[in-house]
Amino acid sequence: MQTISPTTPDVPQVSESVEVHDPAVLAHARALLDACATPADMQETILQAVARNEAWRGRQCINLLAPEAPTTPTVRGLLSSEVGTRAAEGHVGSVNRWFAGTKYIDEIESLCIELLKQVFKTRYADHRLVASMIGNMVVYASMAQPGDTIMTIAQPFGGHSSNRQNGPAGVRGLNIVDIPFDPDELTVDLDRFRTLATQVRPKIVTLGLSMTLFPYPVREMSEIVGEWGGDIFFDGAHQLGLIAGGQFQDPLAEGAAVLTGSAGKTFSGPQSGVIVWNEERLTRPLTTAIFPVMAATHQVNRVAALAASAVDMLAFGQAYMAQIVRNAQALADALQRRGIPMLGSHKGYTRTHQAIADVRQFGGGLEVAHRLAQANIITNKNLIPSDQPSDWDRPGGLRMGTIEVTRLGMREREMEHIADFIAQVLVDRVEPAAIVSDVTGFREPFQTLYYCVEQGLPPHS
Numbered sequence: 369m370q371t372i373s374p375t376t377p378d379v380p381q382v383s384e385s386v387e388v389h390d391p392a393v394l395a396h397a398r399a400l401l402d403a404c405a406t407p408a409d410m411q412e413t414i415l416q417a418v419a420r421n422e423a424w425r426g427r428q429c430i431n432l433l434a435p436e437a438p439t440t441p442t443v444r445g446l447l448s449s450e451v452g453t454r455a456a457e458g459h460v461g462s463v464n465r466w467f468a469g470t471k472y473i474d475e476i477e478s479l480c481i482e483l484l485k486q487v488f489k490t491r492y493a494d495h496r497l498v499a500s501m502i503g504n505m506v507v508y509a510s511m512a513q514p515g516d517t518i519m520t521i522a523q524p525f526g527g528h529s530s531n532r533q534n535g536p537a538g539v540r541g542l543n544i545v546d547i548p549f550d551p552d553e554l555t556v557d558l559d560r561f562r563t564l565a566t567q568v569r570p571k572i573v574t575l576g577l578s579m580t581l582f583p584y585p586v587r588e589m590s591e592i593v594g595e596w597g598g599d600i601f602f603d604g605a606h607q608l609g610l611i612a613g614g615q616f617q618d619p620l621a622e623g624a625a626v627l628t629g630s631a632g633k634t635f636s637g638p639q640s641g642v643i644v645w646n647e648e649r650l651t652r653p654l655t656t657a658i659f660p661v662m663a664a665t666h667q668v669n670r671v672a673a674l675a676a677s678a679v680d681m682l683a684f685g686q687a688y689m690a691q692i693v694r695n696a697q698a699l700a701d702a703l704q705r706r707g708i709p710m711l712g713s714h715k716g717y718t719r720t721h722q723a724i725a726d727v728r729q730f731g732g733g734l735e736v737a738h739r740l741a742q743a744n745i746i747t748n749k750n751l752i753p754s755d756q757p758s759d760w761d762r763p764g765g766l767r768m769g770t771i772e773v774t775r776l777g778m779r780e781r782e783m784e785h786i787a788d789f790i791a792q793v794l795v796d797r798v799e800p801a802a803i804v805s806d807v808t809g810f811r812e813p814f815q816t817l818y819y820c821v822e823q824g825l826p827p828h829s
């Protein structure tokens with residue numbers, strides 16, 4: 369097992385065989401707590417760890433993690449608001465709640481619901497998912513029974529655990545059949561899908577991926593599964609903001625029955641989940657799986673923050689998401705020109721916020737991501753189609769996303785600079801430590817977030 373900090377000899381070691389977390393890192397935390405003389409010291413230790421992260425990741429790094437988005441001052445302020453200490457189980461309305469005293473909470477929650485309906489142009493939306501993961505469980509709990517067959521996409525093509533055997537779909541006892549995926553075109557192989565789906569007649573077909581570059585044939589697939597009453601479920605965790613901003617396909621308009629997504633990825637709100645749908649037949653099953661099954665105290669401070677970020681999406685989503693996609697295309701092209709092979713290069717690289725590199729020749733995704741992090745460039749290792757699922761810890765790919773750099777006001781020109789830094793570490797084999805001050809200096813002038821009510825659009829230059 370890899371250690372990232374020295375173990376303290378006088379602290380008893382937890383057996384590695386029962387501890388899922390890195391024992392050396394836990395031991396380091398115990399040593400920090402043991403060194404505290406008072407409870408105030410202990411809290412100070414926590415505050416310092418948070419401050420170290422803010423100084424480094426928040427101000428000095430080029431953050432290219434595809435699932436991360438920086439939140440605005442309004443959203444951050446709402447996340448620590450008083451309403452976050454209040455309890456409000458149930459559906460909106462005094463009779464539907466267990467607790468009295470919720471008249472303003474009803475107002476906050478219904479503002480959020482109505483804003484989400486406006487953003488996604490849907491008849492229904494729910495605001496109570498503390499994670500998008502839970503939205504996926506809501507779908508599998510309400511639209512399928514244990515033993516039913518569903519079809520989802522395997523991890524090397526970008527599939528997410530929530531739709532696979534080791535996540536909510538598997539826990540629900542569903543029989544999972546792989547959707548045939550074309551490893552070169554990086555989308556569903558429609559002919560093979562038609563043949564296989566007609567044989568296994570899945571109740572649900574799940575689209576939407578964690579590694580996601582191109583749209584899916586939603587309309588064609590929904591026509592196929594419609595023959596036996598199956599539904600398309602679009603897990604738009606990553607694409608939620610792109611869909612809101614009209615920069616990706618609109619899954620519900622193309623025939624999907626339900627859309628879930630992460631509020632904290634491209635949507636750039638508080639980390640949590642969103643679920644929207646149009647059909648009346650789904651309203652009772654979905655909302656009764658949300659409450660009382662998957663949500664009780666659903667964090668009204670987070671709901672208020674989600675509502676505020678929905679306003680930013682309504683006002684600036686189109687411009688923000690269009691620039692995110694342009695930046696991802698520019699970054700991918702700049703990396704390819706510097707000798708780093710990029711997925712989807714024959715199709716314009718990407719139609720999302722992501723750019724995916726094949727870094728097998730540079731040492732693989734794990735090594736490359738850690739080398740780049742030493743240079744203050746934050747990315748993640750990723751499975752790519754040439755990998756096996758069992759390669760998850762040492763895969764061949766590197767995933768990059770342009771959400772944060774875009775919100776900081778960067779454009780195509782800055783993507784060339786970022787590609788230069790990455791190529792220095794990968795292609796020229798420069799020591800990361802040798803460029804870290806250049807990277808920090810590059811990031812320094814970009815500290816203001818745009819595409820929000822506070823700042824509007826970034827200045828033209």
Ligand SMILES: *Cc1c(COP(=O)(O)O)cnc(C)c1O
Nearest residue numbers: 499500501528577578605630640
């Ligand atoms: C990130 C992700 C999720 C989980 O979303 P959370 O909001 O982190 O719970 C689900 N599905 C896909 C495809 C994802 O990429």
